[in-house]
Amino acid sequence: MILLDGKKTSADIKEEIALDVLDLKNQDKKTPHLAAIIVGNDGASLTYVNAKVKACDRVGFESSLIRLSEETTEEELLNEIAILNIDNDIDGFIVQLPLPDHIDEQKVLMAVNPDKDVDGFHPTNVGKMALNLPTFISATPFGILELLDRYNVETSGKNVVVIGRSHIVGSPMSILLAQKRKIGNATVTLTHSRTKNLKEITLQADIIIAALGIPEFLKADMVKDNVTVIDVGITRVADSSKKRGFRLVGDVAFNEVSEKSAFITPVPGGVGPMTIAMLLKNTLLACKRNDL
Numbered sequence: 001m002i003l004l005d006g007k008k009t010s011a012d013i014k015e016e017i018a019l020d021v022l023d024l025k026n027q028d029k030k031t032p033h034l035a036a037i038i039v040g041n042d043g044a045s046l047t048y049v050n051a052k053v054k055a056c057d058r059v060g061f062e063s064s065l066i067r068l069s070e071e072t073t074e075e076e077l078l079n080e081i082a083i084l085n086i087d088n089d090i091d092g093f094i095v096q097l098p099l100p101d102h103i104d105e106q107k108v109l110m111a112v113n114p115d116k117d118v119d120g121f122h123p124t125n126v127g128k129m130a131l132n133l134p135t136f137i138s139a140t141p142f143g144i145l146e147l148l149d150r151y152n153v154e155t156s157g158k159n160v161v162v163i164g165r166s167h168i169v170g171s172p173m174s175i176l177l178a179q180k181r182k183i184g185n186a187t188v189t190l191t192h193s194r195t196k197n198l199k200e201i202t203l204q205a206d207i208i209i210a211a212l213g214i215p216e217f218l219k220a221d222m223v224k225d226n227v228t229v230i231d232v233g234i235t236r237v238a239d240s241s242k243k244r245g246f247r248l249v250g251d252v253a254f255n256e257v258s259e260k261s262a263f264i265t266p267v268p269g270g271v272g273p274m275t276i277a278m279l280l281k282n283t284l285l286a287c288k289r290n291d292l
Helices: 006-026 043-059 074-086 105-111 123-130 139-150 170-178 198-202 254-260 271-290
Strands: 033-039 062-068 092-095 159-163 187-191 207-210 227-231 235-238 246-249 261-264
Touching (some): 006 043, 006 139, 006 271, 033 074, 062 074, 074 105, 092 271, 139 170, 139 227, 139 271, 159 170, 170 187, 170 207, 187 198
Parallel strands (some): 033 062, 033 092, 159 187, 159 207
16 A cells, blocks of 8 residues: 655645746746735634745745635625736735635635636636646645656546545546546546445445545445545544544545555545645746746
8 A cells, every 4th residue: 555645745846846936036037926815713714824825935935915804895805806816916816715604705716817816716717627728727636636646646547436526626526537638538437425326336446536525434345455545535523532632534434445545645644735735836837827
C-alpha cells in the first residue's frame, strides 16, 4: 500500500510555485496577487483563509484579506466583488464559503469575474472545464488530478466510481476523469444517495473517490484488492481520548480499507493540503495570463 501524501506533495508544489514567482520577479514581471473575502466569524472559514494568506507569503505572492461583518448586506458584498473585478493589481480572488443565510451564494459566485475566479466555481469556468477547454479547475478536483499524476496512478481504461455528486467535487471529478487527458480516459460511474446496489458497483472499481460527507462510510467489504482510494471527506468525530476532544476522519474506514489498497489518501494529510496548493497554482496561471 502506498500512501498518497498530500502534505508532502502540496509542499513540493509550493516550492515549484515559489521558484516560478522568483523567476517572474527577476524578469521584473508582475507578482501574483490573491485576494480573499470573508463574511462573518465562522471559525473553520477563518482558519482556512488564514492558511491561504500564510501560503501566499510562503511562495512570494501578494495577498489581501477583506473581512466583512456578519451583518454585511448582499449589496455591500456585491460592491466589494465589483471593486476586485476591476482592480488590475488583483489576479484572482475567492469569496470564502459558506456565506450568512441572508446572502444568495449563487448570486455572489455569478458576480465574480470568470477571469479572476481562481476557485473555478463560475458557470463560465465550469462550462469550459466540461468542454475540456483551458480554464480554472476548482482546487479540490485539481488537487486530486495532481496527486494521481505525481504518484503515477494509471487512470486510462480504469473503472472509476465517484461517490457523491456535489458541484465542488463529485460532479467535476466524474467529468474530468472521463475526458481525453493524461489523468483521464477512465470509465466513470457517478453514484449518490439514490444509487441502488452501491456495494456491487464499488466492488468493480479500480479507483474510488469518496466525497459524500459520511464518516467512515466506505468499508473493506465494499472494495476489491489493489484498489486506489481517494478520500475527500473530513468530519470531526467526538473522541474523549484526544486532547481536543475530537478526531478527524474521512469518508473511508482507513484502517480496514488500506489493507486492500494499492494507493490511498490519509485524512488528514491527503486531499486537504492539495486544495490550497492548487488555488495558488490557479492564481499563478491567472497572473501569467494577465501579464501577456
